[in-house]
Amino acid sequence: MVLVEQSLNGLQFGLLLFLLAAGLTLVFGIMDFVNLAHGSLYMMGAYFAATFTAWTGSFILGVLLALGATLLLGIVLEFVALRHLYGRDHLDQVLATFGLILFFNDAVRLIWGPAGLALPLPAWLTVPVQIIPGVYYPAYRLSIIIVALAVAALLYVVVMRTKIGMLIRAGASNREMIGALGINIKLLFTLVFGLGAALAGLAGLMQAPILTVQIGMGENILILAFVIIVIGGIGSIRGAFLAAIFVGMIDTLGRAFLPDLLRMVLSSAAASTAAPALSSMLIYLLMAIVLVVRPEGLFPAAKR
Amino acid sequence: MKKTFWLAGAMALALAQPALGADSIKIGFVSTFSGPTAAIGNDMRNSFELALDHLGRKMDGKPVEVIYEDDGQKPDVGKQKTEKLIQSDKVDFIVGYIWSNVLLASLKTAVDSKTFLISANAGPSQLAGELCSPYVFSTSWQNDQTPQAMGTYMNQKGVKSVFLIGPNYAAGKDMLAGVKSTFKGQVVGEEYTVWPSQLDFSAELTKAKNSKAESIFVFYPGAAGVQFLNQYAQAGIKAQIPLYTAFTIDELSLPLQKENALGVPGAQQWVNDLPNPENKKFVEDYRKKYPNLRPTFYGAQSYDAAQLINSAVVAVKGDVTKKDAMKAEMEKANFKSVRGPFKYGKNHIPIQNFYLQDVVKDADGQLALKTVATIVKDSQDGFHDKCPMK
Numbered sequence A: 001m002v003l004v005e006q007s008l009n010g011l012q013f014g015l016l017l018f019l020l021a022a023g024l025t026l027v028f029g030i031m032d033f034v035n036l037a038h039g040s041l042y043m044m045g046a047y048f049a050a051t052f053t054a055w056t057g058s059f060i061l062g063v064l065l066a067l068g069a070t071l072l073l074g075i076v077l078e079f080v081a082l083r084h085l086y087g088r089d090h091l092d093q094v095l096a097t098f099g100l101i102l103f104f105n106d107a108v109r110l111i112w113g114p115a116g117l118a119l120p121l122p123a124w125l126t127v128p129v130q131i132i133p134g135v136y137y138p139a140y141r142l143s144i145i146i147v148a149l150a151v152a153a154l155l156y157v158v159v160m161r162t163k164i165g166m167l168i169r170a171g172a173s174n175r176e177m178i179g180a181l182g183i184n185i186k187l188l189f190t191l192v193f194g195l196g197a198a199l200a201g202l203a204g205l206m207q208a209p210i211l212t213v214q215i216g217m218g219e220n221i222l223i224l225a226f227v228i229i230v231i232g233g234i235g236s237i238r239g240a241f242l243a244a245i246f247v248g249m250i251d252t253l254g255r256a257f258l259p260d261l262l263r264m265v266l267s268s269a270a271a272s273t274a275a276p277a278l279s280s281m282l283i284y285l286l287m288a289i290v291l292v293v294r295p296e297g298l299f300p301a302a303k304r
Numbered sequence B: 001m002k003k004t005f006w007l008a009g010a011m012a013l014a015l016a017q018p019a020l021g022a023d024s025i026k027i028g029f030v031s032t033f034s035g036p037t038a039a040i041g042n043d044m045r046n047s048f049e050l051a052l053d054h055l056g057r058k059m060d061g062k063p064v065e066v067i068y069e070d071d072g073q074k075p076d077v078g079k080q081k082t083e084k085l086i087q088s089d090k091v092d093f094i095v096g097y098i099w100s101n102v103l104l105a106s107l108k109t110a111v112d113s114k115t116f117l118i119s120a121n122a123g124p125s126q127l128a129g130e131l132c133s134p135y136v137f138s139t140s141w142q143n144d145q146t147p148q149a150m151g152t153y154m155n156q157k158g159v160k161s162v163f164l165i166g167p168n169y170a171a172g173k174d175m176l177a178g179v180k181s182t183f184k185g186q187v188v189g190e191e192y193t194v195w196p197s198q199l200d201f202s203a204e205l206t207k208a209k210n211s212k213a214e215s216i217f218v219f220y221p222g223a224a225g226v227q228f229l230n231q232y233a234q235a236g237i238k239a240q241i242p243l244y245t246a247f248t249i250d251e252l253s254l255p256l257q258k259e260n261a262l263g264v265p266g267a268q269q270w271v272n273d274l275p276n277p278e279n280k281k282f283v284e285d286y287r288k289k290y291p292n293l294r295p296t297f298y299g300a301q302s303y304d305a306a307q308l309i310n311s312a313v314v315a316v317k318g319d320v321t322k323k324d325a326m327k328a329e330m331e332k333a334n335f336k337s338v339r340g341p342f343k344y345g346k347n348h349i350p351i352q353n354f355y356l357q358d359v360v361k362d363a364d365g366q367l368a369l370k371t372v373a374t375i376v377k378d379s380q381d382g383f384h385d386k387c388p389m390k
Helices: A002-031 A039-055 A059-080 A090-112 A139-161 A163-173 A174-178 A183-209 A217-232 A237-265 A269-293 B002-016 B018-022 B039-052 B075-086 B098-111 B145-156 B172-180 B200-209 B223-235 B256-261 B277-289 B297-315 B323-332
Strands: A128-132 A135-138 B025-031 B062-070 B093-096 B114-121 B136-138 B160-168 B188-193 B213-217 B244-248 B267-268 B350-361 B367-379
Touching: A002 A039, A002 A128, A002 A135, A002 A139, A002 A163, A002 A183, A002 A217, A002 A237, A002 B200, A039 A090, A039 A183, A039 A217, A059 A183, A090 B145, A090 B188, A128 A139, A139 A163, A139 A237, A163 A174, A163 A183, A174 A183, A174 A217, A183 A217, A217 A237, A237 B200, A269 B039, A269 B188, A269 B277, B025 B039, B025 B075, B025 B297, B039 B075, B039 B213, B039 B277, B039 B297, B062 B075, B062 B367, B075 B098, B093 B136, B098 B114, B098 B136, B098 B172, B114 B267, B114 B323, B145 B172, B145 B244, B145 B267, B145 B350, B145 B367, B160 B172, B160 B200, B172 B188, B172 B244, B172 B256, B200 B223, B223 B244, B223 B256, B244 B267, B256 B367, B267 B297, B297 B323
Parallel strands: B025 B062, B025 B093, B093 B114, B114 B136, B160 B188, B160 B213, B213 B244
Antiparallel strands: A128 A135, B267 B350, B350 B367
């Protein structure tokens, strides 16, 4: 019973990470652009959702508006700032997007203040539901799993079954060639960046009721997203999906069961201290092993 | 009338002797002013500024200059800022420190330079014990004291078993050790989470729920407290297992925790509604000066820190080189604290009362913290025996 519940916790965390990593891997893989400000878009999604929900009084409406707003913000950001950085090397991009993190953090402090916001859930999402006899799971976490799976399926269909998806895949494997074939690569990049922004925003606003909406909320989680795209293979949505679930499971199950395992060999106090440190190390260990065995990631996008 | 006369006289004197007016009392203030816990640092600064307003921005007639520095909640940064304040700004006092790990990293710099350090929040066990110093005072508590009071309250309620959850850093360990030292029931489980990066407590909550414990105790300061309470309520555990807390619900986190915090008890040495006149003045003027904000215990401790410094400066008539005399004066705690009267132990940690606070709806339907009862009177920390000071 505990195992089922903890696995669901891991799955939910993994799927949330997937939403963040999917946008990052698209932008990194297709546009060859390192976007550290991806975490800021995650934060903006959460702030938009909290604001719009307070304005409209409806959680669903607030979330939909926030999604649109983050998409728009992503497109504007690409158009105004990032477009000029494509030709530059990665260091310039890292510096510029790091600057954007500072910009967004201070913009949020100016607009919303330093204290953070709350995004309360409607009552129907705050009850635990019985999924199998005897196992109750929070309705909201369950809805995260469902929404994220639906988005994953939608992404799969878009990327694998539509013309736009074909262009995106083509862009991931050979950027110059599709430009030479007369495809409007600029428009494609704007579109991909907007999509990535919307995915980050979705992750942020879905995480918001569980965590607080606060300045810098995207920074810690962005590190995990980078770990996932490295494990999954840069530019690969499928890789990001599987790697995210891996990472979510390892992190949660590690936290859940490692302390008890360690207590069998160590004293209780030492185990309690060592376990959280060790469990947060596990995913980086996984990344190191993947880098040694398959430097391209587990499911690399087609070779350039 | 009389006051105006004295004021005019003092001003004339100040004008006549510009050499005396030139030197000022310099105070360095290290706290967190950026990142997710910046709201706490802001509250401490607001309260310290209010205390200076109440003192006429002078101590024994000398103007007070405060230099605020941001530690970013990082021990290494806090240490650097402490060094900068002491070595290049040459401050007379250094105040602040929310986080135990930041204070422990900064402590040696202050003690070695014989600069008075007033901790307005952090109270690691080492500070009360082997690392106690003549130059270090606390206007807060030793970390274990507040959870000890909570453990005592749980005994009074007849709680038989508890599941403990806290962050894996200096204060987190002190807090859980504190509950364990007074709680007479069974400790079913004990979980530490990665601090400050871990924000999702689903794995720990699932374990607590399945442990069959009768109660849960947590310590999560700042935004983590909001996250924990939200997740506790969303998981439906609030209806099954009651929660007991230390430093998890305060005036900063309550507006974000909302109804999720209703009926969740906490222990505290200061609550906004303590009835002494100094406290009433503090809370009223704070709310006047900073509309839409309410002071927290962090602020109350910072307010007291300013009053403690003032008492020392006044006792030596503004001559801050007389360190022994200032130390002797501060040991008397000879000022009107907003928590009511308290004494110092020989390790310079307050011996004070702890109250039970509850979250209730006030007259205008807003959520507020309320003092319900006194849990322990004159609580002294358990580490004072390890302090070599006499």
